[in-house]
Amino acid sequence: MPDLSSPDHLPNRRPDGRPPHPSWLPRQRAGVSPQMIGRYPDYDVLSTVGTWDEATRKVVLARLEPPGPMRFFTVGQVPTLRAFCDTALAQDTDPRVPVPEMIDAKLADGKLDGYQYADMPDDRETWRLVLAGLDHTAAAGYRVARFSACEVQRREAIVGELAKGRLVGGPWERLNVTRSWSLVMRMVLAAFYSHPWAWNEIGFGGPAYPRGFMRRGTIGVREPFETPGATDEDPVRVVEEGQL
Secondary structure (H helix, E strand, O other): OOOOOOHHHOOOOOOOOOOOOHHHOOEOOOOOOHHHEOOOOOOOHHHHHHHOOHHHHHHHHHOOOOOOOOOOOOOOOHHHHHHHHHHHHOOOOOOOOOHHHHHHHHHHOOOOOOOOOOOOOOHHHHHHHHHHHHHHHHHHHHOOOOHHHOOHHHHHHHHHHHHOOOOOOHHHHHOOHHHHHHHHHHHHHHHHOOOHHHHHHHOOOOOOOOOOOOOOOOOOOOOOOOOOOOOOOOHHHHHHHOOO
16 A cells, blocks of 8 residues: 555645646536536526426436435445545535435445446445445545545545555455446446536536437537537646646
């Protein structure tokens, strides 16, 4: 396990060692986006709800209902799950896409992806082991009882090591760590980007049936329901170079 007690392993992009926070983006003015910031502040995908067929409208609008109680993860696991999802998605403040609840519902209902790696346990067991592993690493690297009790930078460091497949010891010995990262992030991202708030954040036009597209194949030309972004900066470059 890398030495997590010193700051040497942390990014060194800005004086405080952290990339710029996404709050440099405009405040959302139409609809809701995660943390009420985004590149398309005047766009609300729900303004097109009248163009969706009834079945699509029912499915999408159900995602806006208040999430139900946790049914799969235990009371002790939920704080670690929330801290991991918030850290991986950089959801620092409300409103948040309820990714933990969406993952919990999927696992509780047994709606898995229909396949698993030969050297990995069932996806449900993998999730339990990953959460236990995060707590183990927090305790071994930072002497705190739980991953959720770590400061943000330390949580980011642990998640970064998980992404690189470099966490060892305890529950990690029962997993292919690299594949564990792939599995949990597949579920995290699928949940996040299935939610209309995330669509507002990225300017996604939402369901196209039965409306269809008018500008198919025309690069640089927007659909009538699309709005221009408020900023042209490449977000990946901004974060990598710490320009703001």
